[in-house]
Amino acid sequence: MAQQPRMEPARKGDLLTLEDAQRKADFIIYLPSKLPRGCRLGRVIFVPRREGGRAAPDSLPNQVYMEFGRGLAMWQMPLVSWPLAGDAVSVVRHGRHFWVKTRRSSTSLEWVREGTHLGLSGRLTSERLIEVAMSVRAARPEITPVERPLMEPGGIGVELRFTPERVIVESLLRGSMAKQAGMKPGDIIEAVNGHPVQGAPPQAVISHVRGMPGTKVTITVSRQGERQKLEMTITRIVVSTPYAVARTIEALRAEMPFRVLVPTSVPPTFQVAVVARLLTRPNPEGIPTRARISWQSGANEGFQITESKHSGRKPWGLGHVFESPHGLWLDWLQSGTLVHIEGIGVTPEQLLKLARSLR
Secondary structure, rough: OOOOOOOOOOOOOOOOOOHHHHHOOOOOOOOEEOOOOOOOOEEEEEEEOOOOOOOOOOOOOOOOEEEEEOOOEEEEOOOOOOOOOOOOEEEEEOEEEEEEEEOOOOOOEEEEEOOOEEEEOOOOOOHHHHHHHEEEEEOOOOOOOOOOOOOOOOOOOEEEEEEEOOEEEEOOOOOOOOOOOOOOOOOOEEEEOOOOOOOOEEEHHHHHHHHOOOOOEEEEEEEOOOOOEEEEEEEEEEEOOOOEOOOOOHHHOOOOOOOOOEEEEOOOOOOOEEEEEOOOOOOOOOOEEEEEEEEEEEEEEEEEEEEEEEEOOOOOOOOOOOOOOOOOEEEEEEEEEEEEEEEEEOOHHHHHEEEEEEE
């Protein structure tokens, strides 16, 4: 279910200014600050999400394509699945992980920056392209992108829990279309539109379950006590969830009413996948109460940090690593911030090292 990015021919009306693209996109748009001599920003093309009626495995989210002249181009899209490019060479430069492809006439590379999946291509060496990639900055930080829960505006009203072997329905939201179709907490998701989900990256599963409101998705589930699998066709609706993505770490720190801590000892192969603020329900004022940042290095390797303001009550087991069906976790208290760290495919020593490096 891994998805590979591609650019499609721009349709009439897709040409935008950089500011309009930032407002229209549901992810942070970046722009290089150091370009080769003779290059400058030219066309900015917005490629809307391809809709095929059914959530096909190769469907893609919205993309932004930029041209700089002299064969240099950059595309951007929300991070949908991992790994990025299976047939590319993985290299680490300046503490960042890049995937590089070299052809006869051009070189291309891919990387991730705070939830945005980026690509560069041009008639340059890989090292020169990496220099351009390292110079990218948020194009217009003062312009807020369209906020959509986990990059899709519609869903079926479920909260999922992921384990290495299963995708489990954790709970059903208020007004859930899945609940009306007969889905229950504890059901195990077996397939989405006929595509098995076992072993698939969580973000790939979520991107297939979600989609435009009014479209339909077929979910196959197994249930304890039922011999046969159950198939449900559910109409997606606009779902209100506590998540809001499209945040840089700097913007998240400015929004939160407590100090957001970030580890300084993250292994170079781990890249930031999602930066989110979480709202406590019910929360009519929309005040952000928790921050979440996740890093990922592969389909089964990653960790996430969830932070909140310390209430003054000491958590049980503070500073000790525990094992759960989802992986390892520990709670950490520093500078008035309560930090909960979860890891998959990492060792207890790595988790403790991350906690001790929080700044």
